[in-house]
Amino acid sequence: MKFFEVVPSDLFSPLASPNRALYADALDVLYTAYRENLKIPEDTLYSMLRSKLEQQLADATFEGEDIDVEELRDISGRARFLIRKLCSKGWFEKERGDDFEEYITVPGYSSRILELFHQLRDDSPIRGYSYVFGTYSTLKVAHESGSVYDKMAAIYGAYDNTQALINLLQMVYHNVRHYFQMQIEMQDVNEVLASHFNNFGQKVVEAYIRPLKIKDSVPKYRVPIQSVLKNWAEDDDLLLAMANAALQDKRGETLDSCRADLLRKIFWIDERYDNIEHDYLDEIDAQVRRYTRAATQKVENLTNRDQNVRGNLNVLLTALSRNHRASDLVDQIQPVFQLYEQSYLSEKSLWYRKRPGKRTKAAPVIIQETPPDADAAAQAAQLLRSEYGRAAIAAYVQGWLGDSDVRYSKDLKIQDDKSYIMSLLAVLASGDPTAKHQIRELDGTFSENGYSIPQMQIIRKEKKK
Incomplete structure (x- = not known):
């Protein structure tokens, strides 16, 4: 279908007239009325045109326009003319309501063009987009759902999000090229810096490139997206069920065409996520690096070429910054510029990190080993063999x-330190395969005579004959 078969042939004629700025502002007022009201009374549009375009209407000459003398006389008549003019060219239509009032209706083609005009006038970057995460979350929810319709709709939604992502990346790439061309025409350092940090930094880097690296990261969500799509593509029964759902949703004429369309979209999304980093993200990164390098070189060239007082000061201050004790240079420029050396205290002024000295080899230190105390060893061995030996523990448990x-635990009658120590040693000795008892620990603790031991059960391994 041809373009002017969809839109009226005279639709854009007001924007080619001498009063095109006025008509452009009037279309923006029409867009505001369209967004704020479901039903737009003609009087509402008329009031908005008068209040928002009062000065423009007063200054307009309307030469060559088919405006009546009565309409040209005052602002009210000129606002009525704007409504009549835009309606005759097809920007909106009129209909009479049940209350016999005139209402404005905006056709579909007009609403889309008005939306585009408003975005161009606004020139604000898109913020808060989440095409990659939206694709991932849509597929994940549908994959965990038992609804075939949700899975079918998720494929179409993922396809639309991926297309929107590709369009966004193309726009970012060409937008960087646009800043290249703008930079060529700039001949002032401040203008280059303002364009780089304010315009490029905010409208390109912060608005688009930073989210692509952090929030809406392709490498982060690529594998889960492709895994779900591959799982669905390999399931013939699921594909047939989704094709039936698509056919019922009027997304195709036949079952085979719906199935082919679903597979085509699945493969297209999978292929795009395979190549999006190499074909788009890497190219955008390279373009940004080239632009940043060019901006830096532009600033350096403009600064070095500047031969006025600012340029000379820059050369002098650069030379002084390289040598803190450039007394000769200071003496030379002192008659022209009253320069004074200044210093300040910082958090590092009164403290320096101690640097370790170089290690040197010293004479080896001879360590003399003291012989063990024979009496202490004998006493420890006697204690282990007699009072707290295995035989003593076995006799205590038998008792x-x-x-x-x-x-x-309540039957042990813990009365002194020895009986308390024996209870602990009995627990340790129960792990010995040669021990004749077994201890099973129970929940809680048991206290008696100021001693606390775990609740436990002492069992004889060999029953008494």
Whole structure:
């Protein structure tokens, strides 16, 4: 279908007239009324035109326009003329409501063009987009859902998000090229710096490139997206069910065409995420690096070429900064510039990190080993063999058990340090395969005579005959 078969042939004629700036502002007022009202009374549009374009309407001459003398007389008549003019060219239509009032209706082609005009006038970067994360979350939710319709709709949604992402990347790439051309025409250092940090830094880097690296990262979500799509593409029964859902949703004429369309979109998304880093992100990064390097060189060239007082001061201050004790240079320029040396205290002025000295080899230190105390060793061995030896522990446990095969913590009668120590050693000795008892720990603790031991069960391994 041809373009002027969709839109009226005279649609853009007001924007080619001498009063095109006025008509452009009037279309922006029409867009505001369209966004703020579901039903737009003609009187509402008329009031908005009068209040927002009062000065423009007063200054307009309307030479060559088919405006009546009565309409040209005052601002109200000129606002009525704008409404009549835009309506006749197809920007909106009129209809009479049940209350016999005139209402404005905006056709679909007009609403899209008005939206584009508003975006161009606004010139604000897109913020908060999440095409990659939106694709990932849509596919993840649909994959975990049991609904076939959700899976089918998720494929179409992922396809639309991927297309929007590609369009965004293309726009960013060409936008960087646009800043290259703007920089060529700049001949002032401040202008170059303002363009780089304010315009490029905010409208390109912060708005688009930074989110692509952090929030809406392709490498972060690429593998999960491709895994879900591959899983669905390999499931023939699921594909057939999704094709049926797409056919019922009027997304295709036949079942085979719906199935082919789903597979085509799956493969297209998968291929795009395979190549998007190499074909788009790497190219954008290289373009940004070239632009940044060119901006830096532009600033250096403009600064070095500047031969006025500012340029001379820059050369002098650069030379002084390289030599803190350039007394001869200071003496030479002192008659022209009253320069004074200044210093300041910082957090590092009163303290310096101690640097370790160089290690030198010293004479080896001879360590004399003292012979062990024979009496202490003999006393320890005697204690281990007699009072706290294995035989003593076994006898102590036998005394606890007596004629019973099972005893508990409450039956041990912990009265002194020795009995407390024996209870601990009995627990340790129970792990020995040669031990004749077994201890099973229970929940809680048992206290008696100021001593606390775990609740436990002492069991004889061999029953008494």
